[in-house]
Amino acid sequence: MKNGVDFLDFLYDDLSIKILTSLEDPSDLVRFSAVSRFWRHFVITNGLCKHLCLRMFPQLSRVNHVNELGGIAKGNAEAGSSNFVEWEALEREHRVYAFLARGCLSFDVRECILEAIIASSTDNYPEESIDNTLEPRDRVGRRASYWSSKGQSNPAVPETLTYKLVADLCVITEINVRPFLAYFQYGYPIYSAKSVRFRMGHVKSSMDNLVDESCQDSGNHKFVWTYTSQEFPMAQENRLQNFKLPEPILCIGGILQIELLGRVQRQEMDGLFYICVSHVQVVGRPLSPAFGIRILEPSKKFVLEASPVSTLQMRVRDLEKIVNLLRGNVVDVEHGFGWDIDDEESDEEDVDII
Template identity: 55%
Template sequence: MDACVDFVQSPVTDMVLNIFERLDDPADLVRASVVSHYWRDFVIANGLSKQLCVEFYPQLANVERVTESNSQTITLNHAGASNSMEWDILERNHKVYASLSQVLTKLISSPVECIAEAFSASSTDNYPDESIVNTLDPRDRFALRASYWSSKGHKDPSVPETLIYKLKADFCVITEIDIQPFEAFFQPGDPIYSAKSVRFRMGHPKSPTDIEDDLSYLPLQQPADDKFIWTYTSEEFAMTQENRLQHFKFSQPALCIGGFLQIELLGRVQQQEMDGLLYICVSHVKVMGRPLSPAFHVEILEPSGKFLLKYCPHALQHTLQSEEPELAPMPIIATEDVFWGRVGLLQYLVGGNQEADGPFDLDDEENEMDQFVL
């Protein structure tokens, strides 16, 4: 036994590295790193925790550096930086990526709804009645009216449409996206306005300031693709012309770095009888996954497009909780058109077939409005 030598101390480093790289489970790599000081140092020195993360989530290759709360960011700015500082960076990277692997492995088994709000639709046929905001409600009818988003009509079946949503965190893992095409139960034959196929992109704004300004208003009713940098693009999924929630599951969970998701609706299949044009209509959208906050956040480093990965170890257990986080409140559509449209509907329901005839004194109608929620 005295003659035995730990194989990690072998001079044939490539062989040792090849063995460690065959550990494709983050938990196994963590276990290996606590076998001995030699094993731990080998795992850290070769950046194996980061390497495994990047293998599963290629977008992480764009991490320029990592930081940990309550500690100083370490950056090497010159060739003469000390070996000690280099080792501190490697140790920190190992800790952050090992923790990230743990979080990702656990959270993908218990996905929850991740949409925070609707950002834009490339077109809307009848705004605001057919706004993208309607897709956040699982009901296809609200207060006796159909609830859905509709594109504008086109003669060309190849014209695509896009819907963009802001997610609940700037750093999320997404496992599945569900879309329900809308069935027009009020039209002859109950046509279903699905797309032929869908594709998904995830990424971050080119200018966070511009996006903040846009988010302070209602969803945009025009293409907004030029406002974003997409760091992930999925395969194309076929959509069926059926009135049901259709599940599009990723073969490998995807990271949304920057907090925005785009749904590309490709190909039109349903023609509207009254005008002969082709439309795409969506009743409901769900994005399933988990926010990685508060343990992890990202900061985009302009103009390189790379990002800073921030780790808050004191929040790790909170992020790992399996319970579903409290859902964000449904957004309120506070435009004058929607307001008066629903006031008219309220008057119809409580007072007979009457039309709202313009602005009225809110003080005089306070009691009625207390019973009505936008």
């Protein structure tokens, strides 16, 4: 330390990479890259922030390239050279993936469903449509609020409910489903499924109309699924049942489908099996407007698009200033965001070695 020794000089690159890829908090990796020019160059050249994101979310393996919307290219005497272009691309990837990793852990957790798209079948449309599953109450006024499938003599026939999320990129942590208790039928039967499974993905770009006017369509031919969960057992109970995913999943494309597998309740009136759902809730972290995607057909890869980090930080800081002024507080919030990647460049001017 006293002699200005950099321990990276004494390690092979493979060992340094192995040490740094063991970091789980993206903040640690960015702090590391802010220590010196050499350390920052090492992190960027080896794509360590991208590696961290891929470890967190394997779904990102379909990223073709990243793009900063509204980004301004930095001037350089070597502009136009292949080395400069390659380094600029590596820097861009570093900024975008570092910001993405942080956003996936720190953006607000909230309800993520924007609208219901389609159900595989509906018994009485629109009275029993999928739209009713967005209402947390099972009664609205004097009317029951629920979705009902068509009846089937075969209890193995599955059903699907498909929803559009609030953003093209959402980190989903849990999904809650409440089966419907038919309080107006004898015995108060509960029309749950035996089990559920979840799919996430995006719309095929060639499809403009998501909703089939007949409302009797799974819509699977209109979507590309990038993730399919394990199968979770469902209880035949009238409560909001929690299905926590084993790990947070990055939904790429903003489409989520619930597969309802197996039927347990036969309706006394006609002897057929039904599945009825009162309410569906999806919990996660929307990454919009910070991030978006652009699907590349026919490869099914996509471009990861990010708003300029500095612009987003300026908006956050301005809001913080306004809130503090309204509260009568005089607080320096210039560094309150805690994630200024551009600060790396100012830090590295003063610290080149440890």
